[in-house]
Amino acid sequence: MPGSRFGAYTDAMPKVSFTSALARFVPVPSVTTEGATVRAALDRVFADHQKLRGYVLDDQGALRRHVIVYVNGKPVGDRVGLSDAVGAADEIYVFQALSGG
Amino acid sequence: MSERIYVGSRKGLFTLARGKGGWDVEALDFLAEPVSAILPQDDGTLTVALDLGHFGNKFWRRKPGGAWEERPVPAFPAKPEDAADDPHPWSVGKVWAFADGGVKGRIWAGAIPAGLFRSDDGGDSWTLIRALWDIPERRQWQGGGTDQPGLHSILVDPRDPEHVVVAVSSGGAWTTRDGGKSWTVTSKGMYAEYMPPERREDPIAQDPHLLAQCAAKPDVMWCQHHNGTFRSTDGGMTWAEITAIAPSKFGFAVAAHPTDPQTAWFVPAVKDEKRVPVDGKVVVARTRDGGRSFDVLRAGLPQRHAYDLVWRHALDVDATGQRLAFGSTSGGLWTSENGGDSWTALDARLPPISVIRYARA
Numbered sequence: 174m175p176g177s178r179f180g181a182y183t184d185a186m187p188k189v190s191f192t193s194a195l196a197r198f199v200p201v202p203s204v205t206t207e208g209a210t211v212r213a214a215l216d217r218v219f220a221d222h223q224k225l226r227g228y229v230l231d232d233q234g235a236l237r238r239h240v241i242v243y244v245n246g247k248p249v250g251d252r253v254g255l256s257d258a259v260g261a262a263d264e265i266y267v268f269q270a271l272s273g274g
Numbered sequence: 275m276s277e278r279i280y281v282g283s284r285k286g287l288f289t290l291a292r293g294k295g296g297w298d299v300e301a302l303d304f305l306a307e308p309v310s311a312i313l314p315q316d317d318g319t320l321t322v323a324l325d326l327g328h329f330g331n332k333f334w335r336r337k338p339g340g341a342w343e344e345r346p347v348p349a350f351p352a353k354p355e356d357a358a359d360d361p362h363p364w365s366v367g368k369v370w371a372f373a374d375g376g377v378k379g380r381i382w383a384g385a386i387p388a389g390l391f392r393s394d395d396g397g398d399s400w401t402l403i404r405a406l407w408d409i410p411e412r413r414q415w416q417g418g419g420t421d422q423p424g425l426h427s428i429l430v431d432p433r434d435p436e437h438v439v440v441a442v443s444s445g446g447a448w449t450t451r452d453g454g455k456s457w458t459v460t461s462k463g464m465y466a467e468y469m470p471p472e473r474r475e476d477p478i479a480q481d482p483h484l485l486a487q488c489a490a491k492p493d494v495m496w497c498q499h500h501n502g503t504f505r506s507t508d509g510g511m512t513w514a515e516i517t518a519i520a521p522s523k524f525g526f527a528v529a530a531h532p533t534d535p536q537t538a539w540f541v542p543a544v545k546d547e548k549r550v551p552v553d554g555k556v557v558v559a560r561t562r563d564g565g566r567s568f569d570v571l572r573a574g575l576p577q578r579h580a581y582d583l584v585w586r587h588a589l590d591v592d593a594t595g596q597r598l599a600f601g602s603t604s605g606g607l608w609t610s611e612n613g614g615d616s617w618t619a620l621d622a623r624l625p626p627i628s629v630i631r632y633a634r635a
Contacts, residue, residue: 195329198344224344228329232349232365239328269328 187214187244187259191225191267199224211242212255214265229267239270276592278633279599280320281607282309285625287322290599290607297599297609297620303342304334311587311629313372313381318635321345321381321397325368331385333369335397338635348383348391348400361413362387362422371587373428376435384425388415388442392454403454406440411459411478418443418481418500426586427485431492431509439495439510444481447497447510463513466501468546484586485510486530486538489593494535498528498586503540505565516565521552527589527600534595536564539614541584541600549583556580558600560614574617575608582606587629601627 187208191201202222208214219226231237235253242249243266249257259265279297281288287309291300304324310331311323318338326332333345350364357364371384379396390403406412415423423445431437436453439460446461461477473479481500488494497504497513502523504513517523524545531537540559544550551557556575559568576582582602589600598614601607605624608617 198326198329198332227332227347227349228326231330231363233353233363235365237328237330 186261187263187265189214189218189265189267191229192269194269195225195228195267199228201225209258209260210255211244211249211251211257211259211265214259215242215255215267239272241268241270242266243268275594275597276632276634278314279590279609280312280314280322280631280633281601281624281627282312282322282587282629282631283601283605283625283627284308287312288624290620296618299620299622309628310368311370311372311383312631313374314631314634315374316634318633320633321372323369323372323383331366331368333397345397346399348385348389348393348402350389350402362415367422370424371426371428373430373438376430376432380435382428382430382438384428384440386420386424387422388412388425388445390425390428390440390454405455406448406450406457409457412445414478415442415445418483427482429485429487429492429495429510432489433492437509439485439487441482441485441497443483444479444500446477446480447482447485447513449510460510461513462511463506463515464497464499464501464504465515466499468501483526484528486528488530488532488535490533491535494530496528496530496538498525498540500524500546503528503565505538507535516561518561518566519559519568520570521557521559524549525584526586527584529589529591529598531595532591532593534562537562537595537613538565539589539591539598541589543583550581551583554579554581556582556602556606556608558598558614558617569614571614571617573615574610574619576606576619580604580606585628588627590630590632592632593634597632599630599632601630603627 190203195201206217279290286305287303289301290297308325310325313321321335324332335345353364367386373382381393383391391400427441429439441447448457449460459477461480464480483498486496493509495506503516522542525542527541529539555577558571582604598610603626607620
């Protein structure tokens with residue numbers, strides 16, 4: 174992604190993990206995927222795990238209110254567009270926010 | 275008579291079965307998950323809506339003899355560019371009400387925010403009823419006990435499945451006669467004395483908490499409103515206040531007798547700022563004369579320091595009109611076998627109860 178802190182990655186292979194709290198409902202993969210943004214990386218995962226999408230994103234594709242996505246331990250800044258850049262060495266972690274009870 | 279009661283709670287779905295010793299818990303599904311709506315259908319299919327704290331609205335369905343399977347949920351379409359100032363999110367928070375559409379495969383679902391959705395393929399896919407969502411007045415709908423307005427009542431005319439009456443907290447009652455293609459506000463006669471004087475009778479400012487319909491005489495409908503109780507005898511086109519109800523006119527739940535248009539049950543509470551039973555005594559108010567008079571039924575119900583509130587979907591009557599069940603925010607559950615004359619408490623301390631439905635099959 175131009176101008177991002179990681180520069181442009183065409184061969185980005187971030188790792189995506191999901192909270193085990195989701196495993197009650199759907200299979201949760203822990204996968205290495207492709208994509209230069211959180212959105213792109215998650216979309217690739219959801220393409221193979223379609224049911225998972227609705228657990229993480231709302232009807233408009235934004236993060237659900239009580240879901241947090243961390244990149245290398247930092248919450249993403251753009252919860253709506255998920256435009257935060259990610260690179261090959263990054264780890265994306267999808268977590269249930271404590272605000273959700 | 276129905277031999278099963280489905281109880282949707284803050285912590286799962288309880289199934290009650292009637293045995294020799296009375297009603298008892300037969301099964302517990304989805305332990306820990308909030309249940310927001312239940313749809314038992316005539317063929318024995320059961321659909322439940324879960325309102326997961328983190329992960330949103332989810333549907334699960336069980337066919338007779340089958341296993342639970344997750345099912346597609348309704349969703350709003352992409353929010354248009356010109357809707358940036360829309361006060362309501364274009365994303366389903368939870369599904370609050372189901373109704374069998376009276377046509378094979380048709381199911382209605384009402385949500386918070388107050389979108390109405392329809393499936394014509396047994397729940398394989400859902401469509402937002404744009405004609406209702408797009409009415410300009412929708413932007414005036416407000417939350418009623420929730421941040422966003424919610425569509426909680428869906429009455430499908432047994433004589434004509436294209437004729438549907440819905441109600442919104444807080445946004446009035448609305449009627450379609452063409453299966454959802456066009457809508458008219460039908461709250462005439464309801465009034466809200468807590469509103470500014472010029473909005474008191476505004477049909478869009480009404481907060482019907484629940485509508486209930488007499489299945490055998492569908493023109494008769496009952497309404498527990500934020501401001502009192504009302505009855506319609508013209509299919510919900512106009513409403514007349516019922517003033518005889520006791521011990522109070524506030525409440526959430528109402529159940530209509532399936533065959534007797536003169537009979538309905540309410541569960542009154544102290545009005546809005548308190549929302550507890552009057553004097554700490556749980557009672558059911560029953561009319562058998564169309565609302566002219568009420569019996570205050572209390573046999574078998576807690577009459578000392580009881581602070582059980584009964585939410586709008588947590589009272590149901592079976593197809594005979596003899597069996598009733600209701601559940602409370604404190605997890606109390608009571609059943610009656612004689613139209614409410616006497617009640618039996620379930621020997622359990624359940625989680626807060628949001629919805630109760632008798633099995634249809």
